[in-house]
Amino acid sequence: MAVLHAWRAARVTPLGELHAPPRMTAVLVRLIVQVVLVASLWNGLYDRTTVAAGMSRDQAVTYAVLAVLASRLRELDQYAGRDTVIQHMHFGTIVYWYLRPLSPARYHALRALGEQVYGAAWALAGYAVCLAAGVVEPPRSAAVAGVFVLSLLLGQLVLYHVMLLLDQMCFWTVRNSAAMLILIFAQNLMSGVYAPLWFFPAWFRTLSTFLPFQATLNVPLSLYVGRIELSDAPLQLAIQAGWVVLLHLFTRFLWRRAARRVISQGG
């Protein structure tokens, strides 16, 4: 099977980044600034209180900083490397995805895997520094750490499929910039990047349960800081897995539909 031999496609993003040192410097600077500001903000917010929204200062700071680091796992950059669906649609080069013995769906997944592994390297490095500096707390137990990793993996799979939906939209609309802006805002707001979801009103959290975003970050981060107890983990993991299956089936259906559209949009 071509997919077994095509692992090199997963190297596209990391290699491209390594060949562009200014981009790596920008990522580093942004990450440092974000972590420092977010940690300062949440420490400041807890100046006059010890517990808010059921979270202690340490829990809130750890959640917020980990959210910043985890958001590095998959960069929402649609224009780097000229190898995104929107750019291939724009330049008419999407046809080449259909001229290889590796389906576009598998190629897209391999590329995303490479991107996420590359992002994970940044996140892990940031995590190690933050842990050593005492900015974030370590997991309370090995079991919590294990469940967190599993939940984070499922969350990344959910996020991959959400991003894939946006990419697939390009087969019908060519551009997806407006949808991308909405998605980035929704993803950051409803997954807990802007603020832990526990600080939002009950109706908002109820609404979030019907959307996939909270499954991407809020669930694993809440498990890490102990805001979701380990005893509730199986249900949360099952919900995340449910989102993965649902989104996978839907995106698979869209890949088949997109194959019929490729010519009219791809030139």
Place this chain on the structure above:
Amino acid sequence: MIGSIEVRSLSRSFHTTVRRPGFTGALRSLVNPERAVKHAVSDISFDVAPGELLALLGPNGAGKSTTIKMLTGILTPTSGEARVAGVVPYEDRERNARNIGAVFGQRTQLWWDLPVRESFAILRDIYEVPMAEHATRLKEFDDILELSSFWDTRVRHLSLGQRVRCDLAAALLHDPPVVFLDEPTIGMDVVVKEQVREFLRHQVEQRGRTVLLTTHDMTEVERLAERVVLVNHGRLVLDGTLDEIRRKYGSTWQVRATLADAHTEVVPPPGIALLRQEGPQVVFGPDGPDAPTVHQALKAVIERYEVTGIAIDEADLEDVMRAAYVHAGPGAKGA
């Protein structure tokens, strides 16, 4: 059959929305869109033998690219059938992909941010080409296309000529028996064009690849193709060898003769017209559909008149193709 292309009554239509002019028209199109059917390719049939280079020609919008996209499996025909190396391309895209290579003009399949050699390595893995075979083939391509001087450069920093040479190599790295080239030399300088032509000749003559080439460059057609298929308005206009087409449509020659006696009464031979006469200088041209070839006309003029000087002007291939478009209406088949 490995390397052959068979096309039978291939047609492709697109449903489009008619865009009305002006603001009101745009609003009407939005509220009540008018749908129209565009026949991009209609009932086209032809074969390409293994190891043959066929030029698929036609004006812009004639249906060349649509035909190529059906043969590469990107597009499913509305009706008709095509087989490329024994595979129906649009029914089995992945199997077809192993049999074909393709270059679409200036659209690159290389990875923009990576050095060219990384792109080649990714394609090698995708096509499961053994390392040793990959290295040998790369060396062969480098010998003709001189890739090694820039294959460690990132694609975004290559010139157009360098990039297209790399794209050609990338399309052939998995040793496909059939190659589709959609205007591969567009925008390139003459030196690189010649390099690419030499590469293609080598691939056809030495490697036995079947090549289907579309181009607007008639020099390229003359240097590379023995046979051409002309399409216009989505229909096949003619299919024949360059000689056949020249015989049929290349009748825009002129024979310029200097007569020994300026007062000779000139009555041209049958099928030949007197175009101009100024003193002893006379110019003959073809007269009607049964006009002789330029060489027959030359012989007839020399036999009939006493001449002190004679020269011929033959139409180039571009003129021939223009004549072919004009004379052979849509739907005419065969040269």
